[in-house]
Amino acid sequence: MTENRIFNFNAGPSALPLTVLKEIQDSFLNFKGSGMSITEISHRSALFDEVINDTVARTRRLLNIDDKYHVLFIQGGASLQFAMIPMNFLAEGATADYVNTGTWSTKAIKEAKLLNKTVNVVASSEDKNFSYIPQNIKFSKDAAYVHITSNNTIKGTQWHEFPDTGGVPIVSDMSSDIFSRPLQMDRFGMIYAGAQKNMGPAGVCMVILRDDMLKRSEEFLQSETKSLPNMLRYNTYSSQNSMYNTPNCFGIYTIQLVLKWLEEEVGGLEKMEARNLEKGNMLYDFIDGSNFYRATAEKKSRSLMNVTFRLPSEEMEKEFISQATKNGMGGLKGHRSVGGCRASIYNATTVEAVEALIKFMKSFAMGK
Numbered sequence: 351m352t353e354n355r356i357f358n359f360n361a362g363p364s365a366l367p368l369t370v371l372k373e374i375q376d377s378f379l380n381f382k383g384s385g386m387s388i389t390e391i392s393h394r395s396a397l398f399d400e401v402i403n404d405t406v407a408r409t410r411r412l413l414n415i416d417d418k419y420h421v422l423f424i425q426g427g428a429s430l431q432f433a434m435i436p437m438n439f440l441a442e443g444a445t446a447d448y449v450n451t452g453t454w455s456t457k458a459i460k461e462a463k464l465l466n467k468t469v470n471v472v473a474s475s476e477d478k479n480f481s482y483i484p485q486n487i488k489f490s491k492d493a494a495y496v497h498i499t500s501n502n503t504i505k506g507t508q509w510h511e512f513p514d515t516g517g518v519p520i521v522s523d524m525s526s527d528i529f530s531r532p533l534q535m536d537r538f539g540m541i542y543a544g545a546q547k548n549m550g551p552a553g554v555c556m557v558i559l560r561d562d563m564l565k566r567s568e569e570f571l572q573s574e575t576k577s578l579p580n581m582l583r584y585n586t587y588s589s590q591n592s593m594y595n596t597p598n599c600f601g602i603y604t605i606q607l608v609l610k611w612l613e614e615e616v617g618g619l620e621k622m623e624a625r626n627l628e629k630g631n632m633l634y635d636f637i638d639g640s641n642f643y644r645a646t647a648e649k650k651s652r653s654l655m656n657v658t659f660r661l662p663s664e665e666m667e668k669e670f671i672s673q674a675t676k677n678g679m680g681g682l683k684g685h686r687s688v689g690g691c692r693a694s695i696y697n698a699t700t701v702e703a704v705e706a707l708i709k710f711m712k713s714f715a716m717g718k
């Protein structure tokens with residue numbers, strides 16, 4: 351391992367590409383000859399304009415979208431989006447469909463209900479402890495949007511094919527799998543993701559919003575007697591290049607470098623997907639072939655980002671995590687709400703890290 355760094359399997363914040371961290375380090379004291387760091391320059395400067403505009407351009411190139419989609423940077427994490435979505439898109443009398451596939455979808459549903467909005471939970475995998483992605487869902491024809499969570503970070507499940515919603519725009523929380531694979535973007539009215547897994551540090555959420563959705567929210571907000579505060583409206587961000595107030599400059603700069611890495615080193619999202627498949631298949635194949643470890647998600651729904659598994663007993667899981675730490679592998683503890691083990695193998699996790707993990711898992715099992 352390089353420079354005393356460990357193999358990082360954290361669920362988020364999580365591993366970032368080493369080249370990105372080094373570039374930040376190298377440019378930190380004197381950003382582009384300014385004599386200041388990125389955290390000291392003005393967000394109204396030409397230097398920062400270049401950062402944010404390049405980040406948006408790279409997002410568009412990677413996802414193959416044009417300016418019909420607005421790329422916004424909003425603070426408050428993905429969790430604020432749980433509230434902003436119904437606030438901006440659900441006029442009085444309008445309804446939305448939600449699919450409940452775990453903790454984060456449950457939170458999104460709760461926030462919408464808290465705002466007294468009408469939401470239909472059209473499908474849920476709660477009956478089997480959220481271990482699968484529901485299929486053959488009947489969506490409402492007149493819903494304003496269908497909300498899904500594309501990757502369920504805690505339960506280790508992922509949508510591998512997006513549902514046919516009969517033309518109703520999909521709004522997806524992609525916090526834990528954005529930029530992990532190519533997307534057919536015309537299916538989505540909006541996608542959003544907290545940066546701290548596949549993009550950068552915590553403190554900034556990327557929102558990609560289709561123009562018709564933005565227009566819809568503007569019309570709805572104009573017709574409402576009670577207006578929303580500026581910071582909670584999407585058009586505040588879209589009309590001012592995400593700089594109505596001071597954005598998270600450092601976070602956006604890191605995202606820029608991660609996207610540069612994705613374009614220039616990895617070679618785009620098809621290549622990223624191939625690498626993610628290689629890592630995921632390697633780990634799941636090993637787990638399936640062992641009679642010691644057990645994967646918790648149903649095969650067809652397994653996540654390529656968060657591999658959740660159990661050992662024969664909780665004591666062994668504790669020992670496994672502690673020995674892994676001693677062997678230079680961090681972040682393998684399952685989410686506190688579910689226990690067990692979880693290896694998060696996001697974009698920046700290398701094949702070498704997964705191979706090292708499998709080697710360790712083999713030797714741990716042999717010793718039992």
Ligand SMILES: Cc1ncc(COP(=O)(O)O)c(C=O)c1O
Nearest residue numbers: 427428429454503523525526544
């Ligand atoms: C799928 C998903 N959605 C939402 C969140 C919450 O994100 P934030 O902490 O940025 O609000 C997380 C955090 O782990 C997540 O994994």
